Amino acid sequence: MAKVVVALGGNALGKSPEEQLKLVKNTASSLIGLIAAGNQVVISHGNGPQVGAINLGMNFAAENGKTAAFPFPECGAMSQGYIGYHLQQSLENELHRRWMNKSVATIVTQIAVDPNDPAFENPSKPVGDFYTKEQADEIAKEKGYTFKEDAGRGYRQVVPSPLPMKIMELDSIKTLIDADKLVIAGGGGGVPVIISDKGLKGVPAVIDKDRSSALLADNIDADKLIILTAVDHVYINYGKPDEKALKTLNVAEAQQYMKEDQFAAGSMLPKIEACLSFVEGHPEREALITSLDGLDDALAGKVGTVIRDN
Numbered sequence: 001m002a003k004v005v006v007a008l009g010g011n012a013l014g015k016s017p018e019e020q021l022k023l024v025k026n027t028a029s030s031l032i033g034l035i036a037a038g039n040q041v042v043i044s045h046g047n048g049p050q051v052g053a054i055n056l057g058m059n060f061a062a063e064n065g066k067t068a069a070f071p072f073p074e075c076g077a078m079s080q081g082y083i084g085y086h087l088q089q090s091l092e093n094e095l096h097r098r099w100m101n102k103s104v105a106t107i108v109t110q111i112a113v114d115p116n117d118p119a120f121e122n123p124s125k126p127v128g129d130f131y132t133k134e135q136a137d138e139i140a141k142e143k144g145y146t147f148k149e150d151a152g153r154g155y156r157q158v159v160p161s162p163l164p165m166k167i168m169e170l171d172s173i174k175t176l177i178d179a180d181k182l183v184i185a186g187g188g189g190g191v192p193v194i195i196s197d198k199g200l201k202g203v204p205a206v207i208d209k210d211r212s213s214a215l216l217a218d219n220i221d222a223d224k225l226i227i228l229t230a231v232d233h234v235y236i237n238y239g240k241p242d243e244k245a246l247k248t249l250n251v252a253e254a255q256q257y258m259k260e261d262q263f264a265a266g267s268m269l270p271k272i273e274a275c276l277s278f279v280e281g282h283p284e285r286e287a288l289i290t291s292l293d294g295l296d297d298a299l300a301g302k303v304g305t306v307i308r309d310n
């Protein structure tokens with residue numbers, strides 16, 4: 001039985017609860033299919049658009065005296081609950097439809113980061129919606145947020161994205177996996193916390209969920225890491241007339257393409273780096289990048305980019 005970590009992209013989950021539920025329902029069928037085919041599956045997910053939307057809404061309510069202020073890590077925890085709820089519901093419905101008996105559990109996951117991580121000085125993780133340059137400049141002036149251009153798709157607020165160091169709930173996650181439960185963990189990259197002599201403390205940042213998923217996959221000694229996003233393949237010359245879909249990628253090829261800046265920072269680059277960290281030195285492991293609705297085709301070898309050590 002192969003142990004597979006499947007990471008769902010925040011941007012690939014849509015912009016509204018209705019859209020998300022629809023997308024998650026479709027993916028649930030493929031995920032349960034993966035389990036029915038004899039794999040042990042662990043699910044993680046992103047939260048960039050969702051945590052940005054929650055934070056914007058909470059800030060708006062607080063600024064208008066309607067609620068207390070909700071700090072950013074609390075918004076991250078809310079995004080884990082919101083997305084975990086849709087995933088649990090859709091997965092349970094699909095299990096029920098197939099007469100399969102399995103419990104599903106979302107683990108609110110904290111992930112420790114280094115308080116001295118240089119990422120705190122250089123916000124890079126896009127959250128929330130996309131804006132034009134003019135809109136972004138106006139919000140930046142009014143609120144003091146930092147905005148950056150995101151992979152040719154518009155401007156987005158960016159927050160620090162420190163590296164994940166330690167999954168605090170790893171023991172609970174492993175216990176549930178060993179008990180053959182379907183676990184959703186590390187949502188939104190995990191709520192970033194620092195470990196101090198006073199205990200754990202949330203910090204305002206968003207950990208890249210691809211990096212956290214690779215850490216989780218390594219910690220549970222998974223055989224496969226599958227990253228589901230909005231594109232069916234990793235491309236070279238992405239978005240240009242001569243773009244080319246990659247069916248396979250090894251470590252040396254990926255490093256060469258990274259030197260050529262083929263993968264956009266803040267979107268495809270962290271996915272590639274996460275896959276490399278998972279497969280490098282482990283010829284028995286495999287990573288796969290494809291689209292949220294392409295999982296069935298990817299497992300049949302029709303689409304997707306497979307990444308191996310060599």
Ligand SMILES: Nc1ncnc2c1ncn2[C@@H]1O[C@H](COP(=O)(O)OP(=O)(O)O)[C@@H](O)[C@H]1O
Binds near residue numbers: 011228235268
């Ligand atoms: N070389 C590339 N190949 C494919 N997609 C790329 C590439 N470079 C940048 N991208 C962009 O990266 C996006 C995936 O990153 P992102 O939106 O951050 O993912 P998610 O939120 O699903 O984790 C794709 O939808 C695409 O727009």
Ligand SMILES: NC(=O)OP(=O)(O)O
Binds near residue numbers: 009048049209
């Ligand atoms: N936390 C995170 O990496 O989210 P996205 O997948 O939305 O970028």
